[in-house]
Amino acid sequence: TAYLSDRVLHMQESATIAMAKKSRELAAKGVDVVNLSFGEPDFQTPQYIKDAAKQALDEGFTFYTPVPGYLDLRQAICDKFQRDNNLSYKPTEIVVSTGAKQSLTNAVLALVNPGDEVIIFSPYWVSYAAIVELADGVPVPIMGSLDNDYKVTAAEFAAAITPRTKLVMYSSPCNPTGAVFSRAELSAIADVLAQHPHIFALADEIYEYINFTGEHVSLAQFAAVKDQVITVNGFSKGYAMTGWRLGYMAARQDIAAACDKLQGQITSGTCSIAQRAGLAALKGGRASADEMVAAYHRRRDLVLELAKDIPGLKTPTPDGAFYIFPDVSAFFGRTAPDGSTINDSSDLALYLLNDAHVASVSGDSFGAPDCIRFSTAAADEKLRVAFERIKVSLAKLS
């Protein structure tokens, strides 16, 4: 493999995708695996959105689209920002991309020079560090404390800033912890950002609708820093549209134009049919999301109840998204029935896959090596079975 680029050789494989692959391999051998490794709604895309995609085909939306997305879709995204977030954007400040993942990548590639530091609130979503490294930036993870539900504070953020800091990135609601920043917390973070006008913030709000607190706050709502904030959102989670590959960003016009230029050379923009479906999704508002969120909320409560019953797991209460992220360090150093030692969360995730037949993702890939992530986006019955098996398997560690 020496002929492969350093860029790719140094890149870590996405841990969530790797675990999903292992779990599928085991399932193909006939093992009844409960897969809680996915970051994916288990719901179908709502019918009215599918219908819009069929109609788009029939109406001939089969050509290249404008690189930053159809104008009416970008206008609908502006309307969404106004309606949901009280934020005013023009279509020239919106870029539609191949999933929020590409929106994040565009923003990082558009802003980060080699050697620039990017502060990443940790635990963080697996791809953040890899995307920063792709841009030859330096990821600077800063860890929130368990006492504060792993949320980084404004003071911790301020302490991590150096003359090389270019960008800060976080998700709220957070993947993997489910933590949601309150208005007061984000206001304090905005105050720090306002003191550093050359630092930009990448606010990943892909889980906006999956929030059990009743309030979602966007960093861009703090007027003093609006121009420094790039807000990323998309359709994968709220509208159960992971496979459609549709996300977007809102940013001041020069940054949006830079991202438009980038994707004009890389993807030419995302799929025409997905964009028409996305337009219908937004016009339908958030009613379909609200139904799914009620299920996620119920499952969160169920899983917390089941997890409480397992000695050794320290599980903060997630306020959003569809994961729990317990601290599992109590099991490190213990011995499995086959004589092997559980040294870290990767060993534990592998043990749970092989012994309990439950797929999870170890926390080290999220910058939190003491933790493990279980998705709660599965049917209630599957969750019950999974946590019963996890309990039995963990009890076998001595």
Ligand code: PLP
């Ligand atoms: N950001 C976070 C925090 C995520 O968890 C995910 C998906 O798992 C994404 C972005 C990517 O979403 P998309 O499917 O729109 O690329």
